[in-house]
Amino acid sequence: MPEGEPQTSYIEPASLQETGYIPRPRPTAIPKQAGDADPRTAVAAAVVSIVSGWATAVIATDLITGWWRTDRLFCVAVGFLSAITAAAIIGGLVLLLLRRRMGRLLIVVGSVISLLIFASLFVAGAKLPPVVYAIPVLPLAGIALTMLPSTARWSRSSPADHSAPTA
Template identity: 65%
Template sequence: MNPDPSPDATRIIRRQPTGSFPAVDAALPDTPEPTAYIPRPTPLAVPPRRAAGPGTAIAAATLSILSGWATAVIATDLIAGWWRTDRLFCVAIGFLTAIAAAAGIGGLIALLLQRQFGRLLICVGATIGLLIFGSLFLAGAKLHPVVYALPALPVAAIVATLLPQTREWARRG
């Protein structure tokens, strides 16, 4: 053993500070700043997406019903007025009306059962309704001025059916 042990020489593990930190040599290259403490991000609760309500689907269904009614009234008036002069035209209008009614009713039921295919059927039925209204104008029928505003119903049914809220509501089914 060492005859004159100093208190620092006998300790293997230092338990006391030994003094100030050594001075930084100015000749050393610039070292980057030490990284600052970056706190861990706190998790945020993401609010759930608001489920689309049935409002636009109900509006689309209502407009589809009104569009089908207007199409049937116009088709009936065309067939009754033109039957004696142009039967082929009347048969074509009757056929288109039957297709529009089948697509409209089927699409209406499917949409209210929240099936995506119902939206397509309503659009097909309303488009055929627009074709019937177009034939009304091509035929040159003299009707009340209100009848000329009725094509707005199929257009409104198509717009309400294609809204994103209606799509989301039908997708949940």
């Protein structure tokens, strides 16, 4: 910059800037966990979630057809909740089997909403066979299997760890 001209920026010339020592990052070894991730709990969670979603759809359909003439708002609410449950469980199953972490969350959300639908049976005072009142065990089992540490470990492991060797 020639003498006498005004400075037009806030950046100082390179000769006036101070420099500091920035240490180079050191690589660290991440210890590998003992044993491979076991897919059994993830598969069990998927199977229980499929059966739970089916049971929820059956109960929701029965509620809607049985109460449509008397309480349409209740039926619309149950239909909306069952659509949300189906979307969450199906999306969660796909993501879980693709080993994405979000799959576990979606299965839990779908199962909790499924429990809300079953709770509406009691609120509505519906007369159903006694076996129907045991169905909430399925979403609870789905939540429990999905939240197990072994399912989390399996969903975090990469699919390349379990692939067959290619020749």
